[in-house]
Amino acid sequence: MKIVDCGTDFVHSWVIQNRNLTVLVDTGYAEDWPNFLSRMQAADIEVSALNYLFLTHAHDDHAGFVNEVMQMAPALKVLASKKALSGLRRGQNGPGGGVPDDNAAAVCRQMVRDGHGRHRFPTIAEEQLARFLWIEDVAIGGILPGAAVLALPGHTADSIGLLWDGALFCGDAAQNRPDWPMKTTIWIGDADTYRDSWRTMIDAQPERIYPGHGAPFDASDLEQDWPALAGLKLNPSIKEKK
Template sequence: MDIITLKLSVTHCFLLKTKEGYVLIDTGYEADWELFRRRLQEAGVEFSQLRQIILTHHHDDHAGLLNLIVKENPRIQVVMSRCAKELLARGENDAAHPKGVINRRVRLLLTLKRFIIMLTLKKYVPKNRNLKFPPYEVRPNDILISGETRLEAIGIGLKGRIIKTPGHTIDSLSVLLDDGDTLVGDAAANMLRFAGTKYCVIGVSDLDEYYRSWQRLIAAGAKRIMPAHGKPFSVDKLIANMGRNKKQNMVMVSQGRLEKQLR
């Protein structure tokens, strides 16, 4: 299907058109607000046309704009993993499941992250906002996903399903459309491959679970992978790179230490 990409400072969000309006996949950083509004306008889409937001996971670069978008259109339903509810209410990336940076080269490059965001947005981003976002309280009309769910079953007029793809986080979800297009959030990525990411996202909480999620997507019929970070790519890349990153090469970083590195 025709998918509209909204390129923000670091995150790619996506719009899926339905008869009723649009489904938004992820939202970006809190600091992306003006850029998000501009991208939406460039796409010719009004806030009033947004019907659902499907959140691939709770991280700051995916959930940072939830409150602002819902304020613009309170009728929007937010669809998320049931595991995301408490994490969103805390307003910070999950510290209970420590992240491992995929290798030492990527860990070094992470120190540049905040500066890249500021250059992209052309504005100052406070140091203390790393890994934090405005807390979001789940509302009665929001939808919590516990397992594989057809989109039609939750009132979304698209042929496809939501699949649990944990590994990056415990609440990670992917949207697999029946034509094979798959919006994976951070369940895969196409960035920093020169540094050895091998189509993994830069930070993973459980590498074995991460690769099992790849296997799940492959078995379910994914064809084109559309990650939140980097350009779309063929599922063949997941098949070819399955298991190539090793746990012994990862650099385990607690949230507190990682936040200091990003300042």
């Protein structure tokens, strides 16, 4: 298995080459498309060679250039949760939730300053949605041999992770920032299901976790943070701009 990051400093676009398949995990913000193209070129991987896009959840910083990827790779199918459908049609992150700590609040404020406060992204047209394979409807092992999909709700209801030959691509179910005390992500929709999803990831015993944001890390880091997660309280003070 070869794993290359074709994303930005902020959000990863993991490209996996494994078992004769090439799979992209998440895109980025809509404006990250040119960066993605140059990173793919540098990695010597054709966009048209991508077999699947695994979308961990329908958020603006992960689903921003799905249309472009689908256009350039006409045979590509997208793997996502059916629960992502409303967000993909709306082109905006879902409401609700809060930040787990002050560090996360600071990043959210920065997003607003960067012009991402409305959390909008290009909608996916119905003819493109026809090329989506909903993980609730398919047997993932028949598509990506040896792979499993983990339901990881909490950050969002539609959050899913891809566990493939020991590597877990967890989207925003966890995040790794070197200066942060915990691997919690910056926005949590529901604290209880978020906590349960950490247990799901720990119990799946991945060899390495590849988050949407930050460097890869070991599952033992989640185990270490697990006791503190019991006291997780969300601060909804950062309101989304409509």
